[in-house]
Amino acid sequence: MAGEISIEQIADEMYQLVAESAGQKKLKSTDLTKAMTSKYGDKVSKQDCKDAIKMLIDSGRCVYGYYGGSSIELPRVEGSANQ
Amino acid sequence: MSDLKTPLLDELEKGAWPSFVKDLKTMADKKPMVKDLLRQLEKSYTDKRGYWKHGGLVGVMGYGGGVIGRYSALPDEFPGVSHFHTVRVNQPSGWFYTADALNELLDIWDEHGSGLLNMHGSTGDLVFLGTVTDELEPTFRALTAKDWDLGGSGSDLRTPSCCVGPARCQNACYDTLALTYDLTHKYQDELHRPMFNYKFKIKMSGCPNDCTAAIARSDLGIIGIWKDDIQVDQAAFAEYVDSGMDIQGAVVDKCPTKCISVEGKEIKIDNSDCVKCMHCINTLPKALKVGKERGAAIVLGAKAPIVEGALFGSVMVPFMKMDDFEELHDLIERIWEFWDEHGKNRERIGECVERVGLANFIEGIGLEPIPQMIKEPRDNPYIFYEEYYEEE
Ligand code: HEM
Ligand code: HEM
Ligand code: SF4
Ligand code: SF4
Numbered sequence: 001m002a003g004e005i006s007i008e009q010i011a012d013e014m015y016q017l018v019a020e021s022a023g024q025k026k027l028k029s030t031d032l033t034k035a036m037t038s039k040y041g042d043k044v045s046k047q048d049c050k051d052a053i054k055m056l057i058d059s060g061r062c063v064y065g066y067y068g069g070s071s072i073e074l075p076r077v078e079g080s081a082n083q
Numbered sequence: 084m085s086d087l088k089t090p091l092l093d094e095l096e097k098g099a100w101p102s103f104v105k106d107l108k109t110m111a112d113k114k115p116m117v118k119d120l121l122r123q124l125e126k127s128y129t130d131k132r133g134y135w136k137h138g139g140l141v142g143v144m145g146y147g148g149g150v151i152g153r154y155s156a157l158p159d160e161f162p163g164v165s166h167f168h169t170v171r172v173n174q175p176s177g178w179f180y181t182a183d184a185l186n187e188l189l190d191i192w193d194e195h196g197s198g199l200l201n202m203h204g205s206t207g208d209l210v211f212l213g214t215v216t217d218e219l220e221p222t223f224r225a226l227t228a229k230d231w232d233l234g235g236s237g238s239d240l241r242t243p244s245c246c247v248g249p250a251r252c253q254n255a256c257y258d259t260l261a262l263t264y265d266l267t268h269k270y271q272d273e274l275h276r277p278m279f280n281y282k283f284k285i286k287m288s289g290c291p292n293d294c295t296a297a298i299a300r301s302d303l304g305i306i307g308i309w310k311d312d313i314q315v316d317q318a319a320f321a322e323y324v325d326s327g328m329d330i331q332g333a334v335v336d337k338c339p340t341k342c343i344s345v346e347g348k349e350i351k352i353d354n355s356d357c358v359k360c361m362h363c364i365n366t367l368p369k370a371l372k373v374g375k376e377r378g379a380a381i382v383l384g385a386k387a388p389i390v391e392g393a394l395f396g397s398v399m400v401p402f403m404k405m406d407d408f409e410e411l412h413d414l415i416e417r418i419w420e421f422w423d424e425h426g427k428n429r430e431r432i433g434e435c436v437e438r439v440g441l442a443n444f445i446e447g448i449g450l451e452p453i454p455q456m457i458k459e460p461r462d463n464p465y466i467f468y469e470e471y472y473e474e475e
Contacts, residue, residue: 069280
């Protein structure tokens with residue numbers, strides 16, 4: 001039900017949030033969804049946010065991480081996993 | 084295996100029971116990984132500490148769960164296990180496999196991993212133990228090519244699991260296998276794309292014997308139950324009496340609500356007092372059977388003590404028909420919605436309910452409070468006085 005705001009746009013904005021907080025705070029799926037729904041209210045649904053996250057992950061722009069809860073992060077840098 | 088010295092592990096081979104050490108040794112020559120696994124384990128027994136590190140970022144493309152990253156803390160000493168990731172494979176409902184299916188899995192794992200596996204992990208999945216990061220995608224591709232899929236891990240829906248239910252058990256009050264299959268497919272996104280505060284486990288047991296231990300081990304337990312009377316075959320009961328069985332001691336006295344009496348060779352049950360503990364049915368399976376009007380009780384909020392203490396599930400719905408699963412889907416989605424809205428990071432649903440209060444939670448998911456919403460069996464009924472106040 002992407003109305004005025006496209007899934008691509010939501011995905012782009014989510015990506016910005018992830019990129020800005022990289023190295024400082026790990027964002028969860030719900031953090032990104034809440035950020036979007038509080039910014040756009042009824043104009044984006046939870047399903048739109050789910051679809052946007054799927055788009056980010058399936059395109060490889062973001063990856064899931066797991067450290068004290070599952071998070072959405074920038075793709076891993078080689079070797080970082082073992083730190 | 085001349086260079087493999089494991090005096091402490093060798094002790095474990097001496098008992099009467101099959102030993103995992105013996106099993107691992109049969110693989111040690113074939114797989115350097117397994118040899119180093121044994122060597123590292125021996126060292127951790129000697130030093131009395133573990134040498135595994137948890138791995139943050141491993142997985143397969145697109146999925147946020149299903150692989151547990153594991154690295155040796157001593158990769159130079161034990162290069163074979165410098166990576167030793169675990170892959171969870173979504174098990175078939177009730178753990179039924181054909182021999183062909185098992186061979187398929189074993190071949191995949193011999194090719195891509197250590198060849199070691201668990202049948203099954205506590206959550207239910209089949210667990211492939213030990214592979215390197217570079218083999219994760221090839222393993223995943225090989226699995227999906229044969230229609231297998233990964234299970235859950237991380238803050239997602241964990242692989243739903245069930246008891247064998249109607250496939251092998253006369254006590255089943257609904258089709259646990261069908262429901263497990265249904266939920267696994269319906270909630271693919273929730274299973275593979277972590278979007279929760281923390282893990283969420285669903286377990287299906289066909290009757291109050293609760294063979295999956297749903298009441299204690301699942302965030303949402305779906306436990307079969309009946310509404311009408313226990314079915315009695317008096318002729319079969321008479322046979323138990325004739326066999327000389329101590330009916331009084333083994334059945335009547337053990338009924339928790341004392342609702343069973345015996346007259347001659349006839350058993351009488353006051354079903355209005357029965358709490359469906361299953362004791363009499365388990366003890367006299369030929370004479371007694373669960374009732375005909377069947378469904379399930381829905382319990383919510385059990386967990387083991389990790390962040391906070393252990394919790395048992397509380398009854399949310401004492402009886403739900405299980406003909407189609409729509410009412411259940413609807414309830415599950417309302418629970419997740421509430422948890423999304425009010426839950427904190429790494430807070431299980433049971434802890435969230437304790438924090439916000441059961442009354443607020445029940446209202447939040449749109450259920451009517453009723454006396455059956457008990458915290459533990461026959462303990463602490465939650466009573467809602469609001470209506471009394473309103474009347475005054
Ligand atoms: C450590 C070894 C074993 C363990 C822990 C084990 C455990 C179990 C358990 C828990 C059950 C279900 C309980 C019950 O039916 O009352 C069972 C059933 C069964 N086990 Fe085992 N078992 C072991 C070894 C074996 C072996 C070596 C055989 C055959 C040579 C075997 C054959 C069976 C069979 C045929 C059943 C099904 C019985 C039925 O359907 O009623 N088990 N086993
Ligand atoms: C109150 C709980 C349980 C009861 C009353 C129970 C009862 C039984 C019975 C009666 C059988 C024989 C089935 C048959 O004759 O068809 C059986 C088999 C078996 N049970 Fe359980 N069980 C319980 C819990 C568990 C749990 C928690 C597990 C595993 C985690 C388990 C694993 C098995 C296995 C592997 C078999 C043998 C395979 C088979 O016969 O299908 N059981 N159980
Ligand atoms: S929970 Fe009940 S239905 Fe399921 S296997 Fe156990 S006894 Fe049978
Ligand atoms: S199921 Fe339990 S409570 Fe009910 S009659 Fe049998 S022993 Fe009594």
